[in-house]
Amino acid sequence: MSLRFALLALLRVGPLSGYDLQKQFALSVGHVWHAPDSQIYPELRKMEAEGLVEGEEQARGQRGTRRVYHVTDAGERAFQEWMRSPLEYARVRDPAHLRAAYLEASTPAAAREFFRAHIAQWEGELAQWEGELKRIAALDNPMLARRLAATPPPDRERTVAFKRFTYEGLVERARGEIDWARRGLALVDGLEAADGEWAGSGANGA
Amino acid sequence: MSLRFALLALLRVGPLSGYDLQKQFALSVGHVWHAPDSQIYPELRKMEAEGLVEGEEQARGQRGTRRVYHVTDAGERAFQEWMRSPLEYARVRDPAHLRAAYLEASTPAAAREFFRAHIAQWEGELAQWEGELKRIAALDNPMLARRLAATPPPDRERTVAFKRFTYEGLVERARGEIDWARRGLALVDGLEAADGEWAGSGANGA
DNA sequence: GTCCGCATGTAAGCCGTTACATGATTAG
DNA sequence: CTAATCATGTAACGGCTTACATGCGGAC
The missing domain is CATH 1.10.10.10 (Winged helix-like DNA-binding domain superfamily/Winged helix DNA-binding domain)
Incomplete structure (x- = not known):
């Protein structure tokens, strides 16, 4: 929509x-x-x-x-x-946190792999968004340049301010995800050290 | 999926x-x-x-x-x-940041209303997730209790640890969104103070 | 003349949403 | 006897994905 x-x-x-x-x-x-x-x-x-x-x-x-x-x-x-109008927020549907909640059912290796992939994923997004932030600061984005050219000078500050603010938020979110996943790696290390039995042979369901 | x-x-x-x-x-x-x-x-x-x-x-x-x-x-x-298996991440599709990026096209009142709604939205999620964190700590969630009862004692720590870790991540994300939106409110204040002309009469497109 | 970029789509299918539909059991 | 809750769905529609399909124009 x-x-x-x-x-x-x-x-x-x-x-x-x-x-x-x-x-x-x-x-x-x-x-x-x-x-x-x-x-x-x-x-x-x-x-x-x-x-x-x-x-x-x-x-x-x-x-x-x-x-x-x-x-x-x-x-x-x-x-x-x-x-x-009020924004319609999508209901939460977060595959990464879904998996994270049940990582004990898997192996330490799989858990690490999951967190590493999460870091890679968000580092990719982070790079995109940081790049965009730089282009905003340098007025180096073609659409933004066009937009500013069509905007009366007193309004230009606002235009740039909201773009910058938006991407700052995204950058922080990405950093948060990366921090979280790094702590996930540390958690796996800790749990494995605490209990050598976590081989993750599989079934520990019912 | x-x-x-x-x-x-x-x-x-x-x-x-x-x-x-x-x-x-x-x-x-x-x-x-x-x-x-x-x-x-x-x-x-x-x-x-x-x-x-x-x-x-x-x-x-x-x-x-x-x-x-x-x-x-x-x-x-x-x-x-x-x-x-590697997790499939959904492509970014974020209505809040989409709107945030173009807030200069609207009015200060609408911008504030947007950020306030964003705060309310994430405070709702935050309350859910913090509640769940407490229930996890107190082993007060019925499914978790059942799961622990069916888990051999040495594995229980892990089970709780990953649940806690998951919800901690969600809580931090919610806090991040709230912080961001609060700064958004401050930004609107600043921009309005800097330029009394931002009446947002509407069209400043082409 | 050949390849890259311009230019515009269609088709099938899945996932998810909203609204609607129906009836049985049990507690008060 | 009446209301809440147990219990299980169907129908229609919208948004998004993936894959496929087609052809022109300009540069080398």
């Missing part, structure tokens, strides 16, 4: 083709809301059918065409409404 | 009916992996069809019946395999 607002957020700074949108998406909003192209193109069509955006067919070479979308008044209103 | 493993994790400590399972689910695994009853019953049927669990029809009163499920060997193997 948020995809359309992510798309509107990008289109609000100026018209883009589906293709460009999709490329820019991956480099900006995509860092907080992933979406593959196979979802973006149909969603744009749906939004057009609902009057939130309008697409103009443009010629490209002899036979090629591309569809350039821009936000309509209704689209802008929908975006503003979304901004003012 | 994790739902079945959450169900297996519960059933591994002993047979349960769909109904009991669903009740216990909400009080234990449900804190990390939400699932409504309307998903649990069909999933149990599917798991039975795949041989992971077996259900026995039991009489209840004159005409009533209930189906009591237990884990099969294949189910136990599937659980162990899952424990050893």
Whole structure:
């Protein structure tokens, strides 16, 4: 349900083709809301059918065409409404913590592997988000630059401030996950040292 | 895809009916992996069809019946395999940070309301998880008690340790979100003070 | 002329949500 | 006898994933 607002957020700074949108998406909003192209193109069509955006067919070479979308008044209103409406939070569904809660049922080796993978996963995200923070500070992101160019000077500080603030939050979250998993590794060490019997032969269920 | 493993994790400590399972689910695994009853019953049927669990029809009163499920060997193997296999992380899709990144497009009032709701949301989760932590420390959770009763004494420490560790991680995450949102409120104050013009009349897009 | 990037999708399927539907048993 | 709780689902729909499908344009 948020995809359309992510798309509107990008289109609000100026018209883009589906293709460009999709490329820019991956480099900006995509860092907080992933979406593959196979979802973006149909969603744009749906939004057009609902009057939130309008697409103009443009010629490209002899036979090629591309569809350039821009936000309509209704689209802008929908975006503003979304901004003012309470956010719908997804129910918790966290595979990593689900597994962590039952790690005693497995082996020390598997537990370590799990935590190592968790660290790797979040270090990847961390790198993305830290990179984005740097690009924000340097005004080095193409969409952000375009947005600032279209923003009256007194409003620019705010625009940058919220982007920075958002990514700071994400960076902290990633660090938290990494810290937690590191402590998980230490916990496995401790438990294994305390009890040589944790071979994890398997069944200790009923 | 994790739902079945959450169900297996519960059933591994002993047979349960769909109904009991669903009740216990909400009080234990449900804190990390939400699932409504309307998903649990069909999933149990599917798991039975795949041989992971077996259900026995039991009489209840004159005409009533209930189906009591237990884990099969294949189910136990599937659980162990899952424990050893790399976890599939969902792509990032975070409506709160999505909105946060574009808060300059809205009004200070709406921004504050957003952060307040974020705090309320995570304080709710925090209360759940802290409550669960206390119940773990007091061995006051019915499923945990049952599990410990079915666990050989030397293995009990580990069982409790991983539960505690899991919920500690969740508590920290919640605190992180709350801290972030509090700083968001401060940021809105600062930006509003710095520039009286942020009335958020709306359109500052293209 | 060939390859890379531009450009746009469709199809099948799973997972999950919300709402609805039904009836039996037991405690008061 | 009435309400709560035990007990088990179905139906419709939406969002997302994965894989597949197609063809043009420009650069080398």
